[in-house]
Amino acid sequence: xxxxxxxxxxxxxxxxxxxxxxxxxxxxxxxxxxxxxxxxxxxxxxxxxxxxxxxxxxxxxxxxxxxxxxxxxxxxxxxxxxxxxxxxxxx
Numbered sequence: 169x170x171x172x173x174x175x176x177x178x179x180x181x182x183x184x185x186x187x188x189x190x191x192x193x194x195x196x197x198x199x200x201x202x203x204x205x206x207x208x209x210x211x212x213x214x215x216x217x218x219x220x221x222x223x224x225x226x227x228x229x230x231x232x233x234x235x236x237x238x239x240x241x242x243x244x245x246x247x248x249x250x251x252x253x254x255x256x257x258x259x
Contacts, residue, residue, distance in 0.1 A: 177217050
């Protein structure tokens with residue numbers, strides 16, 4: 169899980185909104201797409217970046233793909249940011 173990929177994924181407002189939605193509940197790609205006024209290929213691209221960064225995972229259930237938030241990765245990112253903040257305060 170390269171940090172560059174994480175920060176790239178977090179650097180986009182639409183992707184952050186998707187993460188907020190997934191923090192509340194699992195969703196299908198269609199449910200996610202219905203919230204945004206963007207084309208399906210654009211939403212698909214956002215989901216791909218989030219998945220590649222490890223922030224979300226997906227699972228095929230019948231005809232649908234269910235997306236979920238990967239809370240372990242969020243814990244790692246939080247620890248990284250906290251560690252950097254603590255170390256920067258020591259200087």
